[in-house]
Amino acid sequence: MATCNVDELLAQAEQDEAEKLRSITVHKGFELDFDVGNLLAADKNRIERRDFKEQRKEDFLRSLARDNTQLLINEIWKLPTQRVQEAIVAQLPPPTTALPREKPPPKPRAPTKWEQFAKLKGIQKKKKTNLVWDETAKEWRRRWGYQRANDDTKDWLIEVPVTSDPNEDQFAKRVYAKKERVAKNEFKRLKNIARAQKLTLPGVGLTPVAKQSKDELAKAASVALTSTASLGRFQDRLPKEKPARAAGVKRKFDPLIGDLSSERQKQLELLKVIDGKKPKMDITKAVNMQMREEDQEASAAKGKNKNNKKKPGRKGPRDSLAGKGKGKGKGKGKGSAGRGKPPGGKSKPGRR
Template structure:
C-alpha cells in the first residue's frame, strides 16, 4: 500500500515538472527558414510551410497557438538585441526605421499654397535667416525676447517721446504711435485673409465700403464668412446679421475614428451593436410612428375634402351655365323670341293657322 502511494506521488511530481517545463519553454526556437523581421513596425513574417493535414484535425487551435508563441518569441529575441537605454524605471529599446510601407487610412494632406511673400522671395532668391529668440537689452541689462510681451527695446514703455522737427508740435505722439500700430495690425490681418482667399481659389473681395468690382451674392457671403472666422475665437462668439444664411461649406465636417485609439470604447461600441442585433425587442418608436401615421391620415382626408369641394363647385357651375343657355330660346309675351325680331314664315300667335289665313 505504501509502494502504491509512493508511485502516485512520483507520478504527480513528474507531471508537475512537465507542466512547469511546458509553461516555461526555452527562448530558443528552431525554424527551417529564418523569419523576415521589420522591427520598426514590430512585424515578423514566417515563410515556413504548414501542412494542411495538420490543420484539418482537432489540434488546429493548438498548432496555431504554438506557431504564434514561437514567432513572438523570435521577435522578442530580436528586440532584445537592439541598443537599449533606461528612462526612469523602464528599459526602452531604440527601434530602427520601418522598412515595410503600410497604407494610410486617410489621403496625405495637401501642401499649403505659398503666400505672396513666399512666391516673391523664391523669385528673387531671398533666403530666410534664422534669428535667435533672445537679444541683449541695454536698458534692463538682461537677455529678453525679441518679440512679444516683455520684449527688449519696447518702445511702448517710454514715458517721453521726442517730437520730430517736421511734425506738428501740438500733435499727440503717443496717440499717433498707437494709431500706426493698429494700422499695421489691420494690414497684416488683411494680408492673412487674402492668403486664405487665394488658397481657397476664390476672388478676393474689394477693400473698403465701396468695392472696386461688382461682387456677386456668393462672393459677398464667402467674404462675410471668412471675416467672421478671423477672430481669436474663430467666430465662436461672433453675432450673425439679421436674416443671414450660413455660407456653403461651413457645416460640420465628418470625423473619422483614429486607427489606434481607445480600445475600450471600441469594444463597448461593438458589444452594443451585437446586443442590439441579437435582441428580440423591437427598436421601433411606437409613439413616433403612430403620430406620423395620424398626420398622414389627416393630410389625406383634407386632400379628399378639398377635391370633393372642387368637384361640387364644378358641377354647380356647369348647371348654372346650362340653365342660362335654356333661357335664351324662350319667346316673349307677343310671340317674339327673347332678344330677337319675329321670324318670317311663322305665325306670331300661339295656335296654328290654316293655310291661306292669317
C-alpha cells in the first residue's frame, strides 16, 4: 500500500493557490487609466529598455498586453453583474472617452414632396395592418405582394362600363393602367432624388417661369403640334400659323428595288479603293495643308525678324559697307563694276 506525506500535499496545494493568485494579480508602478464603458485601458508606465532587450520583442509585447488586459478584466468584475439565461453579464457604465468617427455621420434624408405637404397640412401617418380579410377566399391575407387579398388581376370576368367601347379589351386596359401607375411612381421617386441632390430637372413644353420668350412659345407650340400619332400631319392649323420647321435632319435611304446602277457604282469604287496598292490621296486637302504650313513658317520668320530689328543710332555691317562703297566708287554705280562685270574684268557666266 502506497503512503503519502500530508505535509507535501499541503505544500503543493499552497503552491498551486499562489500560482493561481499570481496569474490574476499584476503589479504596476502607476495605476492604469480605465474607461470601462469603452473597454479601454491606458498604460502610462515607463518601459525598461533592459527588459525589452533581454526578451524577444514578441514575448515582451505579449506579456505586456496580457497584464494590461488582466487589469481591465479585474475592473470589469468590480461592476454589478446579473445573470442572463446561462451567462453572467456585467453592466458597463457610460463611456467617458470621446472616440472619433472613421467617417462623417450620414446626412438626414431630404423629405419628399408628399412628406412636405403632410407636414404643412398636419396629416399624421397611420400604420396599416399587414393582414386584410378577403371576401372571395374567406380568409385573412396580406395587403400587398404575392397572394394578396382582393387581387383583381386574378379575375376571369370583367364588367364592361357603359361609357367605354364594348370591343375594347378590358384586361389589356387594366394591365396598361397598372404599368402607367408604376411608371408614375418611379418618375416621382427620381424627382425626389433629384430634388434632394439639388439637380435641375429638364422641362417639357412651357416651363413654370414668370415670362416665356418668343422662342420658348414657338418651341412649345411645335412640340404640342407634333405630339400626335401622325406627327401633326392631319392637325388643324390656325389662320396665320406658319408650318413648323423640322428640328432634325431626316435620313435618306436608297430604294430597295428599281434602278441599282448607283449602288453598283458605289460598290465598284469601294472595291477599287480596297484593291489599290497606293492609298487614295486628296489633292485639295494636301495642297491646303502645304499652304498652311508655308504660311506658318512665313509668320514665324517675320516675327523673328521683328525681334532682331536694329536699334536707332547704331551702324550695322551693311551700313558700313554702303559707306565704304560710296567713298571709293565701288558698288553699283557708273563704273565698270556696275555694268554686270565683277572686279577683275571677267563677266558672270550666263550673261551677255
